[in-house]
Amino acid sequence: MNYRTDTMQSSIDHGPQHSIELTNLSKxxxxxxxxxxxxxxxxxxxxxxxGENGAGKTTxxxxxxxxxxxxxxxxxxxxxxxxxxxxxxxxEIGVVFDxxxxxxxxxxxxxxxIMEHIYRxxxxxxxxxxxxxxxLPENKIIKDFSRGxxxxxxxxxxxxxxxxxxxxDEPTSGxxxxxxxxxxDIFLDFIQDEEHSILFSSHITSDLEKVADxxxxxxxxxxxxxESKDDLLADYGLxxxxxxxxxxxxxxxxxxxxxxxxxxEMLIRNKDKMAKKYKGFTIDSVTLEDIMLFYVKxxxxx
Amino acid sequence: xxxxxxxxxxxxxxxxxxMLFMLVFFAFLSSGMxxxxxxxxxxxxxxxxMMAIYSxxxxxxxxxxxxxxxxxxxxxxxxxxxxxxxxxxxxxxxILAFILSSVILAFRPVEGFGLKEHLFSLAGVSSIGIFLFSxxxxxxxxxxxxxxxxxxxxxxxxxxxxxxSFGQLGIELPSPAFLLDLLKLLPLIAAACFILSFLISCxxxxxxxx
Numbered sequence: 001m002n003y004r005t006d007t008m009q010s011s012i013d014h015g016p017q018h019s020i021e022l023t024n025l026s027k028x029x030x031x032x033x034x035x036x037x038x039x040x041x042x043x044x045x046x047x048x049x050x051g052e053n054g055a056g057k058t059t060x061x062x063x064x065x066x067x068x069x070x071x072x073x074x075x076x077x078x079x080x081x082x083x084x085x086x087x088x089x090x091x092e093i094g095v096v097f098d099x100x101x102x103x104x105x106x107x108x109x110x111x112x113x114i115m116e117h118i119y120r121x122x123x124x125x126x127x128x129x130x131x132x133x134x135x136l137p138e139n140k141i142i143k144d145f146s147r148g149x150x151x152x153x154x155x156x157x158x159x160x161x162x163x164x165x166x167x168x169d170e171p172t173s174g175x176x177x178x179x180x181x182x183x184x185d186i187f188l189d190f191i192q193d194e195e196h197s198i199l200f201s202s203h204i205t206s207d208l209e210k211v212a213d214x215x216x217x218x219x220x221x222x223x224x225x226x227e228s229k230d231d232l233l234a235d236y237g238l239x240x241x242x243x244x245x246x247x248x249x250x251x252x253x254x255x256x257x258x259x260x261x262x263x264x265e266m267l268i269r270n271k272d273k274m275a276k277k278y279k280g281f282t283i284d285s286v287t288l289e290d291i292m293l294f295y296v297k298x299x300x301x302x
Numbered sequence: 303x304x305x306x307x308x309x310x311x312x313x314x315x316x317x318x319x320x321m322l323f324m325l326v327f328f329a330f331l332s333s334g335m336x337x338x339x340x341x342x343x344x345x346x347x348x349x350x351x352m353m354a355i356y357s358x359x360x361x362x363x364x365x366x367x368x369x370x371x372x373x374x375x376x377x378x379x380x381x382x383x384x385x386x387x388x389x390x391x392x393x394x395x396x397i398l399a400f401i402l403s404s405v406i407l408a409f410r411p412v413e414g415f416g417l418k419e420h421l422f423s424l425a426g427v428s429s430i431g432i433f434l435f436s437x438x439x440x441x442x443x444x445x446x447x448x449x450x451x452x453x454x455x456x457x458x459x460x461x462x463x464x465x466x467s468f469g470q471l472g473i474e475l476p477s478p479a480f481l482l483d484l485l486k487l488l489p490l491i492a493a494a495c496f497i498l499s500f501l502i503s504c505x506x507x508x509x510x511x512x
Contacts, residue, residue: 090374103360103366104364
């Protein structure tokens with residue numbers, strides 16, 4: 001994690017410099033194990049959290065929120081101990097899940113009244129402002145809302161108590177591109193304050209390419225990498241060649257491999273170094289989706 | 303905790319309207335009985351407290367627990383909120399039924415059933431409601447509201463079944479004098495059970511993984 005050093009230097013006297021610090025976090029279930037998860041989210045940034053279904057993203061988020069108890073490891077959120085200072089900590093975070101968890105028969109105006117008694121910092125005017133901005137009727141029961149409206153309502157709720165950290169678990173899944181973009185803009189707006197940060201778990205890697213500063217890739221309960229997005233996209237590449245040239249490729253250079261009727265596609269690292277090593281081969285840029293697919297679905301030749 | 307209670311009241315308000323309608327309907331129905339008060343009040347206390355169970359069902363339907371526990375509320379507050387809701391509903395149902403049956407009794411007095419006896423009867427049925435919920439709430443926190451429906455039937459049917467089988471087995475039922483003494487102690491027994499039940503539920507929910 002090469003970003004650690006520069007963020008650590010900048011804020012020695014300004015409280016914790018990281019919003020989330022997970023150290024050697026482990027949790028076992030009958031069928032699944034989360035193993036030694038280490039994750040650091042610097043303040044002022046968005047961390048994209050990717051991985052296939054069942055990779056352990058939601059488990060990690062549940063551990064952070066103290067909804068599951070860890071078997072081992074340490075969790076520090078905004079400098080708070082997530083168990084001893086749970087209430088204080090939860091005043092400072094906003095959480096959005098993949099669906100709305102509000103009862104169907106209540107109205108947005110009720111949510112404001114409920115949250116007023118739950119959050120010390122609840123800002124009624126800010127909530128009304130978001131309702132207007134998102135074109136959400138104050139006086140209509142939630143049952144009549146579309147999925148996009150429900151997600152916007154959840155987001156308005158998560159933002160209206162002035163949180164410092166947003167924890168998002170697939171907040172854009174199942175939404176159309178227009179609404180997704182609107183929501184991403186809100187996240188970018190939120191992150192303008194350097195004290196704010198976002199942990200953004202998503203399958204929609206293109207969303208993360210737009211907004212994330214760092215990417216953490218969880219696969220089968222383990223972290224494969226946690227790096228700056230720009231470094232990742234500059235470092236990884238797709239090496240393309242025909243069947244005849246394939247035998248000349250050093251298998252140790254290949255992270256993942258896929259064969260199709262046009263030839264071979266290989267995920268590699270050190271793109272510049274590889275370009276020198278494999279002269280005459282084509283090396284394409286990658287997307288996060290390519291990286292994820294090659295790690296999870298590609299053949300591993302080593 | 304106030305926020306959680308508000309959430310339950312908002313989501314139950316539709317059901318509450320149905321309850322008010324039932325209140326009037328059963329008041330009318332029970333006015334034809336020998337003593338309109340005890341049946342009507344018992345029924346209303348149990349029916350009102352059932353709303354607490356509906357609040358669990360609504361939470362379940364909305365999958366509220368996961369969101370609820372991402373808010374700054376402790377698990378003890380979540381449990382406390384449901385116990386307080388049950389208590390408020392029990393009192394509200396009991397008091398409303400008391401007022402309505404007092405009106406009926408004013409028009410059609412029952413001999414030997416004055417204000418004192420009426421209050422006594424209300425305390426008795428409320429205590430029974432609280433006692434039954436003391437058994438039921440920890441089961442809901444442990445097994446969830448869907449699975450607890452069976453327990454609900456068992457808890458409500460058990461006393462009736464016991465009385466019938468005692469009779470059939472030739473076991474003598476306690477004397478009315480003993481039952482009357484028991485009735486006097488009932489509010490205390492119910493209160494103790496309710497507190498104990500709350501502590502057990504806190505323990506269950508405190509270690510529950512959502």
